[in-house]
Structure formats: C-alpha cells, structure tokens
Amino acid sequence: MLEIKNLHVKLEEEDKQILKGVNLTLEDGKVHAIMGPNGSGKSTLSYVLSGRDGYEVTQGEAHLNGLNLLEAEPEERAAAGLFLAFQYPVEIPGVGNMTFLRTALNSQRKARGEPEISAGDFLKLVREKAKSLKIDAEMLKRPVNVGFSGGEKKRNEILQMAILEPKMCILDETDSGLDVDAMRLVSDGVNALRDGTRSFLVITHYQRLLDHIKPDVVHIMADGRIIETGGPELALEVEKNGYAALLDKHGIAQ
Numbered sequence: 001m002l003e004i005k006n007l008h009v010k011l012e013e014e015d016k017q018i019l020k021g022v023n024l025t026l027e028d029g030k031v032h033a034i035m036g037p038n039g040s041g042k043s044t045l046s047y048v049l050s051g052r053d054g055y056e057v058t059q060g061e062a063h064l065n066g067l068n069l070l071e072a073e074p075e076e077r078a079a080a081g082l083f084l085a086f087q088y089p090v091e092i093p094g095v096g097n098m099t100f101l102r103t104a105l106n107s108q109r110k111a112r113g114e115p116e117i118s119a120g121d122f123l124k125l126v127r128e129k130a131k132s133l134k135i136d137a138e139m140l141k142r143p144v145n146v147g148f149s150g151g152e153k154k155r156n157e158i159l160q161m162a163i164l165e166p167k168m169c170i171l172d173e174t175d176s177g178l179d180v181d182a183m184r185l186v187s188d189g190v191n192a193l194r195d196g197t198r199s200f201l202v203i204t205h206y207q208r209l210l211d212h213i214k215p216d217v218v219h220i221m222a223d224g225r226i227i228e229t230g231g232p233e234l235a236l237e238v239e240k241n242g243y244a245a246l247l248d249k250h251g252i253a254q
C-alpha cells in the first residue's frame with residue numbers, strides 16, 4: 001500500500017512551494033489516476049516519490065508498505081517494488097538495453113535477498129516479453145533509449161515494467177506525446193500486469209488514456225493538492241466540462 005500524508009514540497013533552489021498538502025492512499029491491486037491542469041504538481045509528486053534531487057520535503061510523509069520513500073535509497077525503493085515510468089525516459093549512452101535490464105533485475109533481486117538470474121533464464125525472459133511487446137532483437141542491443149523514437153522509448157519503458165514486475169507502478173504521461181498506437185501499448189502493458197495485487201498510479205493530462213486503463217479511483221490535482229477524488233465518472237466529467245468549475249469551487253485562481 002502507498003500512503004502519502006500531508007506532503008508539502010518546495011523547490012530546493014527557490015522559495016517556491018509546489019506541493020501543498022497531498023494526501024493519497026493507494027491500496028494493493030488498485031489503479032488510481034491523477035488528472036489535473038498543467039503545472040498543478042503531478043510530475044513533481046512522481047519525482048519526489050522517486051527521490052529525484054532538487055526538491056525539499058517541508059512537511060508530511062510517504063510510505064510504501066512501511067518503507068519511508070522520502071528517505072529510501074534507490075535500491076530500497078526498487079526492492080520494495082516501486083517502478084517509475086517517466087514522461088521523458090532517460091538515455092544512457094554506452095549501456096546496452098539488455099545489460100541495463102539485467103542489472104536492474106539483479107539489483108532488485110539482490111536487495112530482496114534473491115539469487116541472480118542466470119544468463120540463460122534472463123535471455124529467455126527478455127525474448128518472451130520482447131516478443132509479446134513486438135520489440136525486435138536489434139532494439140535490445142542498442143544503448144538504452146539513445147536514438148529511440150518516442151514510440152520505441154515507450155515500448156522500452158513497458159518492457160522494463162514487464163521484466164521487473166513491480167508491485168507499484170507510477171506512470172507519468174504527457175498524453176501530447178502519445179499517439180493512438182503508443183496509448184494502446186501503454187494501456188495493454190498496464191492491463192497485462194494488472195493481477196489484483198499490483199497497484200498503479202497513472203498520471204495523465206487527458207481522459208483518453210483512461211478509456212483503455214480503467215481506473216478504480218480518479219483524483220484531480222490542482223495547485224499542489226488533490227482537490228477531488230471519485231470514480232471513473234470524475235474523469236468523464238472533466239473531459240466534458242474542463243477544470244474551471246472544479247477550480248472555482250475550491251477557490252483556486254485560474
């Protein structure tokens with residue numbers, strides 16, 4: 001279970017408060033979506049949970065199955081089963097995709113006290129997952145994300161997710177970069193991993209993605225807080241009426 005309580009975050013470099021008291025409880029096996037206007041702090045929330053530098057937590061807490069995410073080392077987060085897929089996946093020149101995946105999988109296993117996967121088993125696993133995602137062998141040999149098209153990066157991100165089989169996946173999507181095919185790929189990837197125990201936090205700007213990934217719960221974030229929580233109908237309402245009425249209701253300037 002992911003539990004975020006009264007999370008306040010400011011930029012380290014300037015005196016700018018971005019998150020102003022985020023509360024969110026995501027139970028095992030559930031899919032929650034966060035929607036909200038641009039600049040409301042959605043990406044900042046995922047960055048802070050992933051431990052990215054440049055942000056200062058001024059108040060509040062975030063725990064994943066008892067692990068304090070705000071103080072955890074990257075390998076502790078991975079061992080706890082946290083996976084973050086980002087709007088702009090990083091390029092890692094010089095590191096082959098296969099090597100990257102195997103290192104990530106083995107460091108996760110090590111942190112859990114499990115033995116390393118054998119070269120043979122790993123190859124089998126990657127081939128199987130790559131095939132189901134229509135990723136060709138050539139892409140597996142190239143350096144991570146270097147020179148990948150937007151669609152290839154997306155595919156690779158879903159491959160990482162399929163291989164690491166995380167307990168808790170956070171996907172931050174700028175839908176502007178998602179064409180119909182990419183959106184289908186992301187939603188199929190997520191849906192294939194839905195198994196009643198794994199949880200997803202899907203951050204998205206538009207409702208479209210949620211036509212394919214049916215969320216259990218929808219949150220609306222604005223001005224650094226979650227202002228509304230409801231079912232899938234909340235996403236449809238926003239699609240139809242925009243955010244203006246909700247912002248107005250909560251006294252948030254537009």
Ligand code: ADP
Pocket residue numbers: 011018036037038039040041042043044045054
């Ligand atoms: P969203 O993902 O909802 O569009 P963000 O988390 O990207 O929102 O941004 C929230 C606010 O914080 C915006 O006003 C953005 O300009 C500001 N912000 C976030 N990170 C930085 C940064 N590193 N430097 C300056 N401003 C930032």
Ligand code: MG
Pocket residue numbers: 038039043
């Ligand atoms: Mg944005």
Ligand code: MG
Pocket residue numbers: 042043044
């Ligand atoms: Mg964003």
